[in-house]
Amino acid sequence: MTGPRTLPLTGAVTAGGRSSRFGSDKALAVLDGQTLLERACASLQGCRVRLLIAPPGRYVPPTPDWQTHADLRPGEGPLAGLESALTHAPPGWVAFTGVDLPWLTPGYWRTLSAAITPGHLSVQATDGQGRPQPLAALYHTDLLPHVSALLDSGERRLRLAAPPGRTRLVGGFEARTFLNINTPQELTVDG
Numbered sequence: 001m002t003g004p005r006t007l008p009l010t011g012a013v014t015a016g017g018r019s020s021r022f023g024s025d026k027a028l029a030v031l032d033g034q035t036l037l038e039r040a041c042a043s044l045q046g047c048r049v050r051l052l053i054a055p056p057g058r059y060v061p062p063t064p065d066w067q068t069h070a071d072l073r074p075g076e077g078p079l080a081g082l083e084s085a086l087t088h089a090p091p092g093w094v095a096f097t098g099v100d101l102p103w104l105t106p107g108y109w110r111t112l113s114a115a116i117t118p119g120h121l122s123v124q125a126t127d128g129q130g131r132p133q134p135l136a137a138l139y140h141t142d143l144l145p146h147v148s149a150l151l152d153s154g155e156r157r158l159r160l161a162a163p164p165g166r167t168r169l170v171g172g173f174e175a176r177t178f179l180n181i182n183t184p185q186e187l188t189v190d191g
């Protein structure tokens with residue numbers, strides 16, 4: 001899936017995990033004829049720059065225009081994946097997600113992009129319970145020093161990547177948007 005580069009963002013898919021709950025590499029698990037990695041990348045195909053954050057050589061990106069970059073500190077979780085994405089992205093906004101949210105769409109990212117406002121450094125969707133979704137969010141590259149400082153201090157929680165006062169929250173999404181695949185059973189639940 002190619003199409004016009006309509007989103008003035010860097011798209012980044014973090015795929016450096018071990019899929020320990022899934023039992024095999026969940027990035028390569030298939031849903032409706034596409035791997036989870038392909039589905040995540042497809043939602044971001046309209047971005048100007050596309051980054052796959054994973055060990056080089058682990059995956060063949062869905063199209064050749066995805067640049068693969070390793071973590072700066074491997075094995076530390078998605079917050080370290082975000083650090084690598086913010087390091088390798090050109091200055092500006094990064095649409096960041098994982099491989100395990102198979103129902104994200106280009107329209108999802110357009111909605112978050114439309115909510116970018118001066119003074120904010122992150123735009124995050126909220127689910128039906130009002131909880132922010134940091135694994136399918138926009139982050140500004142200006143957050144890099146903050147994210148690196150968190151990691152330096154031993155912090156690993158992705159939800160701390162953006163200070164609440166600098167985060168714009170957006171609600172109103174369909175429930176299945178945030179269905180997250182951690183086990184093979186979750187893949188068989190129809191979104």
Ligand SMILES: Nc1nc2c(ncn2[C@@H]2O[C@H](COP(=O)(O)OP(=O)(O)OP(=O)(O)O)[C@@H](O)[C@H]2O)c(=O)[nH]1
Nearest residue numbers: 015016017018019020021075076077078081098099
């Ligand atoms: N770059 C990078 N991405 C990661 C890392 N750990 C997890 N991820 C990615 O972050 C997303 C969500 O992580 P998890 O659901 O915890 O995935 P996981 O760590 O592979 O699975 P579990 O081992 O079951 O926790 C997935 O896309 C993972 O590939 C990491 O150390 N580095």
Ligand SMILES: [Mg+2]
Nearest residue numbers: 017018019077
């Ligand atoms: Mg994990």
